[in-house]
Amino acid sequence: MSATENQDNTEVLEEGSKNILLAIAAQLTKGMDLQRVALPTFVLEPRSMLERITDFMSHPDLLFEAKQKDDPLERFIGIVRYYLSGWHIKPKGVKKPYNPVLGEVFRCRYKYDDGSEAFYLAEQVSHHPPRSAYVYGCPDHHVYIEGDIQPKSRFYGNSVGTIMEGASHIILMDRYNERYDIEMPNVYARGVLFGTMTMELGDKSRVACKTSDLSCELDFKTKGFFSGQWNSVSGKIRKETTREVLYEISGQWSGEIFIKDCKTGDKQVLFDANSAKVVTKIVQPEAEQEEYESRRLWSKLSEGIAKRDMDMATDAKTAVEDRQRQLAKERETTGAKWQHRFFKENYDDFKFKGLDGVDTSNKETYKQALEKSIFPASS
Numbered sequence: 334m335s336a337t338e339n340q341d342n343t344e345v346l347e348e349g350s351k352n353i354l355l356a357i358a359a360q361l362t363k364g365m366d367l368q369r370v371a372l373p374t375f376v377l378e379p380r381s382m383l384e385r386i387t388d389f390m391s392h393p394d395l396l397f398e399a400k401q402k403d404d405p406l407e408r409f410i411g412i413v414r415y416y417l418s419g420w421h422i423k424p425k426g427v428k429k430p431y432n433p434v435l436g437e438v439f440r441c442r443y444k445y446d447d448g449s450e451a452f453y454l455a456e457q458v459s460h461h462p463p464r465s466a467y468v469y470g471c472p473d474h475h476v477y478i479e480g481d482i483q484p485k486s487r488f489y490g491n492s493v494g495t496i497m498e499g500a501s502h503i504i505l506m507d508r509y510n511e512r513y514d515i516e517m518p519n520v521y522a523r524g525v526l527f528g529t530m531t532m533e534l535g536d537k538s539r540v541a542c543k544t545s546d547l548s549c550e551l552d553f554k555t556k557g558f559f560s561g562q563w564n565s566v567s568g569k570i571r572k573e574t575t576r577e578v579l580y581e582i583s584g585q586w587s588g589e590i591f592i593k594d595c596k597t598g599d600k601q602v603l604f605d606a607n608s609a610k611v612v613t614k615i616v617q618p619e620a621e622q623e624e625y626e627s628r629r630l631w632s633k634l635s636e637g638i639a640k641r642d643m644d645m646a647t648d649a650k651t652a653v654e655d656r657q658r659q660l661a662k663e664r665e666t667t668g669a670k671w672q673h674r675f676f677k678e679n680y681d682d683f684k685f686k687g688l689d690g691v692d693t694s695n696k697e698t699y700k701q702a703l704e705k706s707i708f709p710a711s712s
Contacts, residue, residue: 378428383439389419449473
C-alpha cells in the first residue's frame with residue numbers, strides 16, 4: 334500500500350493549525366501525560382469515545398457465525414475474525430474522539446435482518462484517569478460483551494501515542510458462558526509537528542480463551558521510514574499449554590487479512606474490510622436524549638466541527654469542560670462521592686448493574702431486563 338493508498342489515515346494540516354500544535358508542544362515534555370492538555374478542536378472526530386467503541390459491534394454476523402461452530406478451534410478463529418473486523422472503521426484523516434466527561438452515557442440498539450435485537454450502553458465511570466465501561470448484549474443469540482477502556486495519551490516529540498489499557502470480554506452464554514478475553518493495541522499519531530500526520534495502530538494485542546486452551550498473539554506494526562506496509566497486522570494462534578502454533582495471520586487491518594493453516598499450508602481470506610457491510614445502530618434523536626447522553630451533550634461541538642467553525646466548536650467544548658470543573662469543585666467542597674449509574678466496581682472491573690439477579694439463561698427474561706435497564710423510559 335503506497336502513501337497515496339493510505340490517504341484515509343493521513344492529513345496535511347493548514348499552516349495556522351500546525352502553528353497551534355507547535356505552540357502546545359512547546360509547553361510539553363517527552364513522555365508527558367496529555368490527559369489534562371486541552372487539544373484544539375480541529376484534531377477531533379465528531380463523536381465521543383463512548384460511541385467509538387461501537388465500531389467493534391459493526392459486524393455482528395461474524396460473532397453469531399462463530400458462536401454456531403461446535404469445534405472450539407473454529408469458534409476461536411471466528412472470534413478473532415470478529416475482533417479484527419472492528420478496526421477499519423474510522424474518519425478520514427487523523428482524528429481523536431471526544432474525551433467523555435464523568436457520568437456521560439451513550440446508548441443505542443440494533444435490529445438485525447434475522448429479526449434479532451441487541452442493546453449497547455457505555456458510561457464514563459472515571460474522568461481522572463479516564464475510564465469507560467461498556468456492555469453489549471444480544472439475547473436472541475445468547476451473546477454478551479462487557480469491558481472497559483482506559484486510554485492514556487503520551488507525547489513523544491513528533492508523535493502522540495494512546496496506550497489502550499483495559500480489556501474486553503466476549504461471553505457465549507449458551508456455551509456454558511465461554512469467555513474470550515481481549516487486550517487492545519495502542520494508537521499512534523505520527524508527524525504531529527513535522528511532515529504528514531498519520532494514524533497507525535501499533536504494538537501487541539491478544540485474544541485468549543481459557544476454556545479452549547487457545548490464544549492469539551497479534552502484532553499491529555507501524556510502518557518503518559524506508560520499508561514496511563501501512564496498517565499491517567500479523568499473529569499466531571497457539572495451543573496455550575503446548576505453545577504449538579496452529580495458524581498464522583497476516584495482512585492489513587484496513588484491507589484484507591489472511592489466515593494460514595500451519596499443518597497444511599492452506600491460506601485463506603480471514604476478513605476483507607473492502608467488502609464488509611457495517612450494521613447501522615439506532616440512536617434516539619437528540620431531543621429525546623438526557624442531558625448527559627453523548628450526542629446531545631456534545632451537539633454544539635459536533636455542529637461547529639461540521640460547519641468548520643472552529644470558534645463555535647471551541648466555545649462549545651470549553652462550556653462543557655468548564656461545567657465539569659465546576660461540578661467537580663462542588664463535590665470536593667461537600668465531600669460528595671461520585672456514584673456510578675449503570676455500573677458497579679468489582680475488584681478491578683466494572684460490572685453492569687442491570688442484570689443483577691437476572692436469569693440470563695432465559696432469553697426473554699434476559700432481553701427484558703437488558704432493554705429495561707438501558708432504555709427505562711421506552712421499555
